[in-house]
Amino acid sequence: MKVGVVTFPGSLDDVDARRAVRIGGNEAVALWHGDEDLRGVDAVVLPGGFSYGDYLRAGAISSFSPVMAAVVAAAGRGMPVLGICNGFQILCEAHLLPGALIRNDHRKFNCVDQRLRMERVDTPWTSAYAEGAEVTIVLKNGEGGFVADEATLDRLEGEGLVVARYLDGNPNGSLRDIAGISNEQGNVVGLMPHPEHAVEDLTGPGTDGLGFFTSLAERAFA
Numbered sequence: 001m002k003v004g005v006v007t008f009p010g011s012l013d014d015v016d017a018r019r020a021v022r023i024g025g026n027e028a029v030a031l032w033h034g035d036e037d038l039r040g041v042d043a044v045v046l047p048g049g050f051s052y053g054d055y056l057r058a059g060a061i062s063s064f065s066p067v068m069a070a071v072v073a074a075a076g077r078g079m080p081v082l083g084i085c086n087g088f089q090i091l092c093e094a095h096l097l098p099g100a101l102i103r104n105d106h107r108k109f110n111c112v113d114q115r116l117r118m119e120r121v122d123t124p125w126t127s128a129y130a131e132g133a134e135v136t137i138v139l140k141n142g143e144g145g146f147v148a149d150e151a152t153l154d155r156l157e158g159e160g161l162v163v164a165r166y167l168d169g170n171p172n173g174s175l176r177d178i179a180g181i182s183n184e185q186g187n188v189v190g191l192m193p194h195p196e197h198a199v200e201d202l203t204g205p206g207t208d209g210l211g212f213f214t215s216l217a218e219r220a221f222a
């Protein structure tokens with residue numbers, strides 16, 4: 001698949017995300033926050049970082065970028081969109097996903113190799129995982145606490161929209177240990193940990209993140 005990775009001012013992990021897209025068997029296309037169209041890509045990754053310096057709220061300003069109008073429209077037509085960390089924050093601010101990411105409950109920036117359980121595996125980003133698979137993926141954020149009202153949390157659980165959940169301790173105060181969620185259709189996924197940093201043995205911690213990128217490629221050749 002042709003996968004666009006958007007660079008916003010302050011993006012940090014766009015180069016790693018493009019590399020992971022390629023290692024996963026896809027073609028990576030660099031998109032810029034000012035782009036008004038998606039240059040014919042089949043899927044989009046919103047990478048991690050500190051877009052617009054996290055001013056106002058993390059992801060809030062980026063959600064008004066020209067490229068996000070195109071991403072919102074394409075997501076509505078079913079295009080796969082993955083938001084990683086700051087990208088997840090942008091997806092929530094753009095209302096492609098419900099809830100919000102707030103400052104970690106312990107108020108510190110956190111960088112750990114995080115255990116997760118994969119729960120929704122029928123999305124274009126997670127189909128390479130077995131349901132219930134336990135994986136280790138890097139987590140690094142200051143505003144990673146997922147919050148939503150009780151009704152929204154119950155809906156996410158009831159409709160099976162929780163994509164991944166924290167195991168072995170909750171690193172940021174996310175309600176119900178939620179690490180990632182999807183929309184109903186499953187094409188839009190937001191994840192606080194960084195699968196693009198877990199795709200090569202050289203850098204560790206293993207290659208458990210690779211499935212997010214091979215899932216797409218397998219779909220392309222299915």
Ligand SMILES: NC(=O)CC[C@H](N)C(=O)O
Binds near residue numbers: 049085087143144
């Ligand atoms: N790694 C990241 O993408 C950081 C996300 C975000 N800006 C935070 O600190 O919470």
